[in-house]
Amino acid sequence: MITLAVFTVFAVLALASAVLVVVQKNAMHSVLYLAFTVLATAGIFFTLGAEYVGAIQILVYAGGIVVLYIFVIVIVNLKEVVPERRPLLATIVLVAVPVATGLEVAYLLLAKGFPAPGRPGEGQGFRTMAETLFGSYLFPFELASILLLAALVGAIIVARRKLIHDPD
Amino acid sequence: MIPIEAIVVLGLLLFAVGFVGVVVRKNLVVMLMSLELLLNGANILLVGFGRRLGSPRGSIFALFVIIMAVSEAAVGFALVLAYFRRTKSYDADALDDLKG
Numbered sequence: 001m002i003t004l005a006v007f008t009v010f011a012v013l014a015l016a017s018a019v020l021v022v023v024q025k026n027a028m029h030s031v032l033y034l035a036f037t038v039l040a041t042a043g044i045f046f047t048l049g050a051e052y053v054g055a056i057q058i059l060v061y062a063g064g065i066v067v068l069y070i071f072v073i074v075i076v077n078l079k080e081v082v083p084e085r086r087p088l089l090a091t092i093v094l095v096a097v098p099v100a101t102g103l104e105v106a107y108l109l110l111a112k113g114f115p116a117p118g119r120p121g122e123g124q125g126f127r128t129m130a131e132t133l134f135g136s137y138l139f140p141f142e143l144a145s146i147l148l149l150a151a152l153v154g155a156i157i158v159a160r161r162k163l164i165h166d167p168d
Numbered sequence: 169m170i171p172i173e174a175i176v177v178l179g180l181l182l183f184a185v186g187f188v189g190v191v192v193r194k195n196l197v198v199m200l201m202s203l204e205l206l207l208n209g210a211n212i213l214l215v216g217f218g219r220r221l222g223s224p225r226g227s228i229f230a231l232f233v234i235i236m237a238v239s240e241a242a243v244g245f246a247l248v249l250a251y252f253r254r255t256k257s258y259d260a261d262a263l264d265d266l267k268g
Binding site: 003004007008011014015018019021022024027030031034037038041044045047048049050052053056057060061064065068069072073075076084086091094095097098099101102105106109110114117122123124125128129132133137140144147148150151152154155156157158159161 | 169170172173174175176177178180181182183184185186187188189191192193194195197198200201202204205208211212215216218219220221222223224225226227228230231232234235236237238239240241242243245246247248249250252253258259
């Protein structure tokens with residue numbers, strides 16, 4: 001019961017700050033609300049019993065990605081607020097498409113109900129998760145590290161000011 | 169006990185809000201932030217279903233999604249910086265050269 005109450009609080013916080021991220025005109029305010037959303041989502045992960053994902057969420061998202069956003073906003077100097085102009089009809093259509101998609105999926109999922117899980121799973125503890133991650137998912141895990149390396153090199157090359165003419 | 173329906177509705181709502189942000193906003197940095205909202209919604213769904221099935225695979229896939237989000241943020245910001253250097257703007261409408 002108390003878990004449900006905590007979950008509800010975090011869910012409302014996450015949704016409200018997510019809406020504020022999209023609505024804010026100043027990008028720096030959006031970043032702060034994004035940090036709030038990320039921390040509330042980490043709280044949701046904790047209430048769902050996924051402590052590892054919650055901790056990684058706080059470390060990587062709140063500690064890494066949000067700081068990266070702040071750096072980029074400072075570099076790009078997003079202080080001045082440029083009004084975004086778009087016809088009203090286009091805005092209505094653009095908002096209606098995601099809302100309709102979400103409603104359709106929610107209806108399809110909730111109308112039929114969820115089947116009960118068949119056999120009980122292996123459990124969600126750290127030990128089980130580590131054994132599965134480094135057993136069945138070892139290859140995707142190593143691929144993920146290669147992806148991170150490639151993204152690092154690619155980001156440096158794309159963001160570099162100009163080509164360096166190395167005589168060698 | 170948290171009902172699975174609440175988790176699904178929360179994930180879908182977060183996904184829809186992020187979707188609206190990506191489609192409606194024209195500021196490139198805010199569009200990238202909305203992408204993070206999309207990935208967060210997907211992560212909530214993955215963790216919720218993993219908990220319902222009593223399996224660690226939901227958390228593992230959420231971990232992979234987070235790794236992918238980090239790569240996406242790094243490359244996305246590099247592209248935003250290159251874009252800003254080229255157009256002196258962060259508005260997605262600044263590159264409408266190909267408009268027919």
